[in-house]
Amino acid sequence: MTVSGVIFDLDGTLTVPNLDFDLLREKIGVGPEPVLEHIEGLEGEAAGHAWRILEAWEAQGAQEASLADGVHECMDYLEAEGIRKAVLTRNSRQSTDIVLGRFGLSFDAIVAREDAAPKPSPEPVLLLSRKLETTAGEVVMVGDYLFDVQAGNRAGARTVLLVHGEVPDYAGQADYVISSLRELIPILEGLNGG
16 A cells, blocks of 8 residues: 555544543533534524534634644644645534644645544545545554544555553444554655555
């Protein structure tokens, strides 16, 4: 396999996890289902209220975010090797732009929740593969949650799970498991025959 593109999740992957999902779920009144899917099932003022809560929560998270370990080294490596890079997030485009702008990070393509069906759908991975002018088979999807791994696997990409401490029970679904983005570099070197 040759890697010509890498797709990164945003929260918890390029940035240190800083969002309290339990508090968000409580504020919106979400049960066990994913937040976006819950809100999309609401109607009228209930939907509007939930979207406002989510957008305020994301905006605060974007302003308070800090970069994850190894981001700059990983970006420098990708630039040096000519490997294209993208961001895939369930966040809004606005909050994504805030985070990337704060840290001066640039990507060849970005897909936020306004642009495609959300992860775990393979649709955004396939869309980004096209935007990167490659195929999903030459892409690596990197994220810190089950949906990242599922989206990548369903699209036919290689998957890398970034763990923070305890390794989750779904880690076996990923092709690789790392604890820092620095560890992605030797994986990519190996896949590209380096």
